[in-house]
């Protein structure tokens with residue numbers, strides 16, 4: 001027997017009826033984003049590896065450990081090609097596109113959203129996959145368009161709270177922090193290096209490396225034994241300059257005014273280097289260990305780091321897989337897929353049934369087609385099994401008279417309906 005081929009580790013199939021939930025979440029998201037002026041952007045899943053090295057950061061777990069990257073073939077057999085990567089996140093791609101297509105020439109702030117797969121070679125577990133989906137959005141533009149305003153941060157956070165409410169997700173927590181600007185970061189990193197000097201030998205090997213290369217990344221450490229040490233390290237918020245302090249205070253003031261509840265978390269730095277000032281995460285108790293539904297923040301220097309003009313921005317990414325997990329219990333699994341099962345009775349009736357199906361589908365009736373080789377009993381059983389609401393019998397007599405037997409599979413009642421009234425009767 002041929003060897004069974006299975007899906008690759010960390011990759012999974014999304015099957016119906018769960019995909020119905022995915023679709024309804026995505027359409028709720030699109031509707032809400034439209035109210036805030038966001039438009040869809042679609043960037044490629046494959047990008048130049050350097051894009052992520054220069055934005056997310058070489059020292060982050062995402063780039064250092066988790067990227068699917070490879071060197072492409074050159075044009076000639078002997079030639080080595082470009083280093084490529086499957087995107088581990090989508091902000092870098094959006095900012096690359098913003099620069100490449102000179103989107104700053106468009107008036108005002110640009111508001112983009114995306115929905116699509118991302119790839120990280122993480123250890124798979126519940127809520128953590130190697131291909132997962134993110135729903136994200138970015139607000140970006142020249143400083144003259146107001147892109148640095150704390151009002152933008154507050155608007156984005158309010159939109160997220162509204163989205164979770166609209167999806168009836170209760171029990172979420174919004175955690176916020178400010179990770180400051182580049183200068184603050186230099187001073188904070190110095191303070192961290194000094195504080196780590198005497199303790200780092202007790203920490204994990206990753207932290208020992210991070211302490212040298214990029215001390216801020218120590219806060220990404222998940223090793224339990226390191227946590228008491230991390231607890232005692234200096235706080236980012238003590239190293240903010242006056243402008244960053246005022247920015248953060250204004251964001252908090254606006255959130256409070258809009259009654260968007262939040263908690264301050266001065267250890268929240270998020271695992272990506274490009275963040276500046278506001279950083280945030282929404283967590284949910286029902287998710288267990290992987291409890292972050294979404295995360296995001298500001299990235300005021302990212303465009304310049306990628307060779308673009310000054311274009312401060314803020315964005316977020318919702319883990320769609322995890323968002324769906326929080327909805328799973330509430331989801332109704334028994335959506336009936338079909339209004340009508342058409343049962344062709346006898347030779348030649350497949351043609352008539354197909355015609356009738358075409359007619360009814362054009363009038364928005366969902367149809368499952370039977371087969372003329374089935375006896376009536378088998379047809380009715382099939383119709384019930386697939387959860388159709390009605391069975392419609394198509395035999396020679398029906399075609400001649402133009403009157404069709406329509407059986408309500410819920411009540412068992414059967415009526416005779418003229419061809420032109422079937423759609424109305426089913427929809428009634």
Ligand code: AMP
Nearest residue numbers: 127128129132292293294295317319322
């Ligand atoms: P990040 O891009 O790391 O800020 O992640 C944003 C969100 O994406 C997280 O809050 C998670 O909900 C989701 N996420 C990140 N990595 C994974 C993964 N491997 N599997 C499923 N969801 C993920």
